[in-house]
Amino acid sequence: MDYRRLTPSPRAVDWGLLVSVATLLATGVATMFTGTPATAWVVDLHAVAGVVLVVLLPMKLWRVRHRVTPDRLTAPRVLSVLLAVDATAALATGAWWIFGGTLDLGPWGLFHLHVGLGLLVPPLLLWHLRYRFHTPTRRTVGGRRNVVAYAGVLTAGALTWRVQQPINDLLGTAGADRRFTGSREDGSGDGNQFPVTSWVADDPDPVDPREWSLAVTGRVRTPSEYAADEVGPAASEDALLDCTSGWYSEHEWRGVRVGDLLDAADADEAAAWVQFRSVTGYRWSLPIEEAREALLATHVDDERLSHGHGFPLRLVAPDRRGFQWVKWVTEIRVSKRREVGEWLAIFVSGL
CATH class of the missing domain: 3.90.420.10 (Oxidoreductase, molybdopterin-binding domain)
Known part of the structure; x- marks a missing residue:
């Protein structure tokens, strides 16, 4: 059986990766404002785009594996390797968070690391595209093969995202207790005993109520x-x-x-x-x-x-x-x- 018929063409993979990263960035920023269940679709779309990236990235890396041998490395290719490593790390930390992972990085944690790695992808990708951009054509990204392949990839991504919650519930991981935003419960009903966080660098001296x-x-x-x-x-x-x-x-x-x-x-x-x-x-x-x-x-x-x-x-x-x-x-x-x-x-x- 020729498995290549089940996968998108090389150019379609490249453009699929670009669309996935753009979707992840846009929905990642949008999740900052999703506070009601009516906006939960933004988080769902972010997750599905992440799963699609998980599927497409190995296809891309396998195709270009011969270009990154030590004797063939150039400056642009080193940058491409950094992009692949960063994207993989962003995906891994996101999946680790979903399944209850934690990481102590002082004032930061696993979730912050995931966000930081994700924000690093766009500038690396833009620099990569400076050397590798190809204008899409109907022949390179269109056709029945690509349509069928991407329909399968998107369906698999949506199904994977839906089954992760039952898996978390079954395993009893910390990831089972998450809101639709991805946030985990901490300190409810216990007065001031919930996390102290400040946006960016806000850290004023204690306020004197006599002067306030x-x-x-x-x-x-x-x-x-x-x-x-x-x-x-x-x-x-x-x-x-x-x-x-x-x-x-x-x-x-x-x-x-x-x-x-x-x-x-x-x-x-x-x-x-x-x-x-x-x-x-x-x-x-x-x-x-x-x-x-x-x-x-x-x-x-x-x-x-x-x-x-x-x-x-x-x-x-x-x-x-x-x-x-x-x-x-x-x-x-x-x-x-x-x-x-x-x-x-x-x-x-x-x-």
Whole structure:
């Protein structure tokens, strides 16, 4: 039997690899914003693209194996080898995470390593394409053979992703206890005993409540300012914090409803966004109707928030990912338009 008929043509494999990597990068970034079950398809697509890459990469490596012998190595080929090693490591760490693996890298872990290796693939791939890019043609990537082969590869990828959860359940691995985002449970219902993480480099000195205040500014008729003892736990909400670092934790949060603060300040009817600003300069905005239902928490499970978790005040935004739950909030700014600069601020605020 000629097994080559069951596999895509060499050029179709190359383009399949490119599409898989592009899909992995796009969905990997998108998973940062997938907080509700309705967006779970993004994670599923990311996983299926990973399985497809697992299938295609060995085909590519087998075809070019004779080019990477020591006597035939050139600078571009060394770069190609690095790309193959990095892609393989990214796939391996992703699979290891799915099946419950862990790795202690100080402040980082296995999930961070997977993300880092994945982000290294695109620049290596672009440099590789500088030497190896071929324009696709109907003859090289089309045809019945390629269509049938890719239909099989995609089907196998989807089935593989679906059976991993029953396998995890059967084996009782840590990977069995994951949300649709891939995050694992850690510290639910146990006060401040859940992981302390900060986006990029946010690490301020502990806030002195005697010097801290919360300001409500922007498009409001009555700008307001509150001392620490004036922001009491008047409302509560059970909410799940799902961090992009790969863990989730569910708690009862107590604090003040943002809508009450906006009403007290008499927010302008033309206002559309509410921005939450940290003492570090970090900031994030929510649409005003969503912001009204959000909570500014002072307590978690009857414990006062610790410094690492945002004392004296942190945003609780259900169905949003952890990096959007702004910590050490010092200002609420109401506006008609969202500030474009906040996308830059979240990367440089801690610096």
